Amino acid sequence: MAITRPHHVIILSILLFASISAFAALVGGWTPIKDLQNNHHVAEIADYAVSEYDRRSGAKLKLVKVVRGESQVVAGTNYRLVLKVTDGSKTQDYQAVVWEKPWEHFKNLTSFTLLH
Numbered sequence: 001m002a003i004t005r006p007h008h009v010i011i012l013s014i015l016l017f018a019s020i021s022a023f024a025a026l027v028g029g030w031t032p033i034k035d036l037q038n039n040h041h042v043a044e045i046a047d048y049a050v051s052e053y054d055r056r057s058g059a060k061l062k063l064v065k066v067v068r069g070e071s072q073v074v075a076g077t078n079y080r081l082v083l084k085v086t087d088g089s090k091t092q093d094y095q096a097v098v099w100e101k102p103w104e105h106f107k108n109l110t111s112f113t114l115l116h
């Protein structure tokens, strides 16, 4: 078979290496989420982040708005969102990271930290 000839193997190796590099650049980079205010899925992720934080901590924060958002392709997608939330008296910004694997219906709040 032609494919076993040495120079074909070299070309294949180069192509494979180039694809892996391109894939590595795609996976792992944080990309800003476009059209944030009209993105229903991001709204869902944001609601989940705040309610999950409240459930774990006993706080009673409510989402005011998603200020900023980026996503990262991993085994699934990481969402890094800046959320404006209120406890009823003061309004503050938090950064939430949610990891989602949609095909497993899996979501987890990885971090939820106050921004100053």
Ligand SMILES: *[C@@H]1O[C@H](CO)[C@@H](O)[C@H](O)[C@H]1NC(C)=O
Residues within 6 Å of the ligand: 108, 109, 110, 111
């Ligand atoms: C979800 O994330 C938290 C915080 O990083 C971690 O402690 C917990 O083990 C994770 N749960 C699952 C099911 O991955």
